[in-house]
Amino acid sequence: MLRHKLFVICSMVLIAVMLSGCFGATGGGAPALPNESAGQADPGGVASNPGAGSPSGEEGGSDAANQPGEGGSDAANQPGEEGGTDAADPPGKGASGGAEAPGEGAATGPEAPGSKPDPVMEQLRKLTLDEKIGQLVLVGMDGTEPNEQTKELIQTYHVGGFIFFKPNIQNAQQAVELFNALKTLNAAHHSVPLFMSVDEEGGRVSRLPNSLVKLPAGAEIGKANDPDFARELGETLGEELKAFGLNVDFAPVLDVNSNPDNPVIGDRSFGSDAGAVSRLGVPLMKGLQTGGVISVVKHFPGHGDTSVDSHLGLPVVNHDLNRLRKIELVPFADAVREGTDMVMVAHILLPKLDPDHPASFSKRAITDLLRGELGYDGVVITDDMTMGAVVNHYDIGQASVEAIKAGGSIVLVGHEYDKQTKVLQALKAAAASGELSQEEIDDRVYGILALKRKYKLTDEEASKVDVERLNRSMNEVLERYMPQQAAG
Numbered sequence: 392m393l394r395h396k397l398f399v400i401c402s403m404v405l406i407a408v409m410l411s412g413c414f415g416a417t418g419g420g421a422p423a424l425p426n427e428s429a430g431q432a433d434p435g436g437v438a439s440n441p442g443a444g445s446p447s448g449e450e451g452g453s454d455a456a457n458q459p460g461e462g463g464s465d466a467a468n469q470p471g472e473e474g475g476t477d478a479a480d481p482p483g484k485g486a487s488g489g490a491e492a493p494g495e496g497a498a499t500g501p502e503a504p505g506s507k508p509d510p511v512m513e514q515l516r517k518l519t520l521d522e523k524i525g526q527l528v529l530v531g532m533d534g535t536e537p538n539e540q541t542k543e544l545i546q547t548y549h550v551g552g553f554i555f556f557k558p559n560i561q562n563a564q565q566a567v568e569l570f571n572a573l574k575t576l577n578a579a580h581h582s583v584p585l586f587m588s589v590d591e592e593g594g595r596v597s598r599l600p601n602s603l604v605k606l607p608a609g610a611e612i613g614k615a616n617d618p619d620f621a622r623e624l625g626e627t628l629g630e631e632l633k634a635f636g637l638n639v640d641f642a643p644v645l646d647v648n649s650n651p652d653n654p655v656i657g658d659r660s661f662g663s664d665a666g667a668v669s670r671l672g673v674p675l676m677k678g679l680q681t682g683g684v685i686s687v688v689k690h691f692p693g694h695g696d697t698s699v700d701s702h703l704g705l706p707v708v709n710h711d712l713n714r715l716r717k718i719e720l721v722p723f724a725d726a727v728r729e730g731t732d733m734v735m736v737a738h739i740l741l742p743k744l745d746p747d748h749p750a751s752f753s754k755r756a757i758t759d760l761l762r763g764e765l766g767y768d769g770v771v772i773t774d775d776m777t778m779g780a781v782v783n784h785y786d787i788g789q790a791s792v793e794a795i796k797a798g799g800s801i802v803l804v805g806h807e808y809d810k811q812t813k814v815l816q817a818l819k820a821a822a823a824s825g826e827l828s829q830e831e832i833d834d835r836v837y838g839i840l841a842l843k844r845k846y847k848l849t850d851e852e853a854s855k856v857d858v859e860r861l862n863r864s865m866n867e868v869l870e871r872y873m874p875q876q877a878a879g
Contacts, residue, residue: 511841514583515833522581523836524818525549527795529586529772531805535561537572540808545576548815551839552586552639554805555598563600563635563856570636574850583840584848586685588639591628592659602858603631604865607873609644610658612671620872622674622681627868629682631861636853638846639685641735643672645722646694656694665721672722673729680732685846688726690737690774691761692750693719705780711743712760724765732842733770734761736799738780748797749780752790758798770838771798775805776814788817795827800835 518526529552532541544550553573560566570587577585589598594608606612606628612621625643632640647668648660661671672688679686692715694706710719723734736751750756751773761767773794776787791802791814802818804811821827 511837511844514840514844515837517582518836520822520832521819522549522583523832524815524822526551526583526836526839527801527818527832528791528811528815529554529588529801529803530811531556532559533808535559535565536569537576541573542576544808544811545573546580548812549581550585550811550815551583551801552588554588554590554641554803555637556590556805557598560598560600563602563858566600566635567853567856571852574636574852578850584843584850586639586843586848587637588641588687589632589637590641591632592642592644593624594658596659599631599635600858602862604862604869606865607869608658609661609671610648611873612675613661613667615872616667616671617872618670618674620868621671622678623868623872625675625678625680625686626682627678627864629679629684630864632684633682634853634856634861637684638848639687639733640679641687641689642679643675643686643688644690645669645672645688645726646690647718647722649718653694665718669722669725673725676726676731677729680730683846685732685842687733687735687772688723688731689735690739691723691734692737692739692741692744692756693723694737694739705749705784706739708739708741709743710741715741715744720760720765723761727765727767731767731769732845733772734767735772735774735803736761738774738778748793751776751781752793752797752799754797756797757794762798768838770800770842772801773799773803775803777804777806777810782810788813792817792821792826795821795831795835800838 515523525548528548528550530544530550531554532538532544534541535558555566555569559569573587574585590596591598591606592609593606594611597605606624607615612624628640628642632638644656644659644661645668646656646660647665648656648663661668676686676688693708726734736757738749738751740746740749741753741756744750744760745753745755748754748756757771761771773791776782776791776794781787781790787804787810791804794802795818802814804814818827822829822832
């Protein structure tokens with residue numbers, strides 16, 4: 392009997408061991424995948440450790456709340472991070488998508504073991520919340536040299552760039568000295584170089600010194616109707632801008648001039664035919680890019696059929712989407728397909744698209760139409776938020792927050808220091824309250840950093856500009872295609 396009991400016990404133990412070997416000792420759960428780390432999402436997609444899968448890719452669930460260099464800054468408790476709702480979806484997948492640096496794709500997830508590090512993500516991790524907020528704003532300045540307010544915008548508010556108007560520029564030497572001074576000041580305080588921008592369209596919209604030969608207006612280029620001419624003009628203009636140390640041009644104008652009573656577009660447009668605007672605007676855009684300058688196509692979704700100047704009031708366009716698709720959107724869709732790097736959105740109200748918000752801070756215009764329908768994943772910038780279309784109807788601070796929430800990347804605040812600081816403070820307050828999430832901010836800033844990296848922007852000073860050489864180059868182009876336009 393004893394032998395029989397021992398035999399039964401041994402048999403039961405053996406069977407248990409065999410069963411354990413077949414099914415494992417995990418209580419029936421799925422076996423762990425090779426290299427699977429604690430804190431990753433289970434098959435149902437529920438993260439078991441808040442912060443895992445954040446852009447940092449660091450072990451222990453470290454997310455953007457503890458980025459290097461932030462110390463005890465406000466970023467330590469940024470909104471939207473509680474409960475694991477942080478930047479788990481990597482910047483570049485959402486609204487700002489982002490330009491891909493040459494040879495490098497935008498990040499698509501936390502860096503896998505052994506994968507090539509994402510330099511843009513590394514740069515993003517090192518920024519404080521204040522520095523990120525600064526990248527979302529591009530400002531103008533008063534005067535012809537940096538003043539105390541300009542210095543504060545760089546040192547305290549960390550703005551991402553400047554736009555220059557005619558009153559800022561007296562002559563070639565002064566312009567280069569101004570641009571170099573701003574770059575030097577920025578380089579002393581920040582690792583991210585500045586966007587240095589102008590509206591250099593040709594014709595009546597020109598900011599460069601008067602000693603340079605001017606581009607013809609868009610309407611004159613339209614009459615020539617030669618894409619090669621437009622491309623060569625863009626390349627030559629890019630060469631000029633780079634010589635001054637500038638890296639962004641708010642051109643070309645892709646508005647279809649379908650309303651002869653339009654007070655703001657007119658001869659800035661290449662013409663009244665959508666196909667012609669595309670045929671000339673896209674090559675000019677690509678010419679600027681070849682010249683090493685970021686081209687900003689404008690004014691999405693089309694400012695051509697308005698009878699109100701948005702500098703003074705809020706234009707209303709009553710076209711529906713079918714009409715927009717046939718005319719106004721055509722040049723922008725073509726520019727997106729051809730790789731535009733930045734799109735400026737207009738302060739125009741389209742009640743049949745969004746009755747409550749101008750396009751510049753409308754989710755339906757930016758996220759649904761531009762990014763969704765047209766498939767654009769690059770940087771989006773508003774038109775100047777100090778224009779009458781905004782300040783006469785909306786609070787500039789809240790409108791700027793709405794622009795970023797709607798899918799925009801940068802708000803342009805061209806004038807008045809008080810308005811500029813109000814925008815910066817409103818964005819920071821929205822981040823602190825959770826109205827702007829950490830994920831949204833990181834997404835927009837990632838796209839901006841990626842674009843700056845793509846064009847290899849630096850804060851290196853420009854040398855003396857050879858105006859005669861630049862004029863010779865421009866005249867050679869004009870003589871080939873518009874000999875009557877060439878200057879002596």
